[in-house]
Amino acid sequence: MLATITTIELLDHASELGEAIIQSETYLAYIEAKADLKADKEAQERIRQFNMMKDQYEEVQRFGKYHPDYDQISTNIRKSKREVDLTETVVAFKKAEKELESLLNEISGLIARSVSETIKVPTGNPFFDNMSCSGGCSTGGGCGCG
Structure with missing residues (x-):
């Protein structure tokens, strides 16, 4: 690929965007x-x-359920997962991770929509990903995407 001025400018802007994200509060x-x-040693x-x-x-x-330790190990794994999930630093990390993911998803959406309204952008939420439509539905726009 030949590097054109436009391509170089685009890469510079992408680099600036990356730096802005790295410097963000999120x-x-x-x-x-x-x-x-x-x-956190406990976590x-x-x-x-x-x-x-x-x-x-x-x-x-x-x-599966035919293993002699199935019930005991299944119970223990759920208890262990709950202990991890209720640890304060784990909760804080997951919250911060989700907020960063939301920021990145929002930026991805803005970039995609600036190119075309029909570009599909994964939001990280399969429920909402399936609700969007890029004109491929058979309802003739009856779903509201058209």
Whole structure:
């Protein structure tokens, strides 16, 4: 591909956008939450335990309910997952991660719509992804997309 002035300008703008995202409060909150999670020894131990149980659970899943430890391991994995999910630093990290994802999805949507209204952009939510339409429905616009 030949590099034209337009292509170089486009790459420069993309680089500037990336820098703006990295300097945003949303990204900085994400980095801080990630560092807090990594430094939380209790959370890391709970995650380690959950990952060990996940390996056991996958082994039990091969045989399903016929495995002799199926009920016990299934109960233990749910309890372990709940412990991880209720850990304060995990909750904060997941919230920051979701906010960063929303920011990136919004930016992707703005870029796509500036090119064309019919470009499909994944939102990260399958419910809403399936609701959008790019003119391919057979209702003749009756779904509101047309």
